[in-house]
Amino acid sequence: MATRHASAVWEGDLIEGHGKMKLGGGAYEGPYTFKSRFEEGSGTNPEELIGAAHAGCFSMALAHGIAEAGFKPKSVKTSAEVTLTKGSDGFRIEKIHLICKGDVPGLDEAKFKEFAEGAKKGCPVSKALTGVNITLDAKLA
Numbered sequence: 001m002a003t004r005h006a007s008a009v010w011e012g013d014l015i016e017g018h019g020k021m022k023l024g025g026g027a028y029e030g031p032y033t034f035k036s037r038f039e040e041g042s043g044t045n046p047e048e049l050i051g052a053a054h055a056g057c058f059s060m061a062l063a064h065g066i067a068e069a070g071f072k073p074k075s076v077k078t079s080a081e082v083t084l085t086k087g088s089d090g091f092r093i094e095k096i097h098l099i100c101k102g103d104v105p106g107l108d109e110a111k112f113k114e115f116a117e118g119a120k121k122g123c124p125v126s127k128a129l130t131g132v133n134i135t136l137d138a139k140l141a
Helices: 034-038 046-068 109-122 124-128
Strands: 006-011 018-023 029-033 075-087 090-103 133-140
Touching: 029 034, 046 075, 046 090, 046 109, 046 124, 090 109, 109 124, 109 133
Parallel strands: 090 133
Antiparallel strands: 006 018, 018 029, 075 090
16 A cells, blocks of 8 residues: 655744645645644644545545445535644644535435445544544535
8 A cells, every 4th residue: 555745844933933734746735834723824734634634535435335335426525624622731633523415316315324424434534533523414415
């Protein structure tokens, strides 16, 4: 299996510093700052990238599970809401809420939700994030 790469550089202190994150495949390179992570500044942050990775992995896993059962998914659209909190031991990603809409002809809502729960538990990113509370809202379009 493949080993994927990403990198980041940070210059300066936490509040006034700035950095860049880069995906190894070259599809993304962009800035991040204290404001883009903890406030509403421009740029990205690690939590958005984790959310994108989780939404992408979950969507692929769900489409695969549905297809393996004999259905042909037209689309699986997922967004991830990543909640960063501060506790006595510092910051942590406390929760990721996945919001999914699928377009799958011939599949009923109950079975879609069953496949979605399986994908939530089984996708590699969910498995990597076992210390995070992952919730799901899955519906057919």
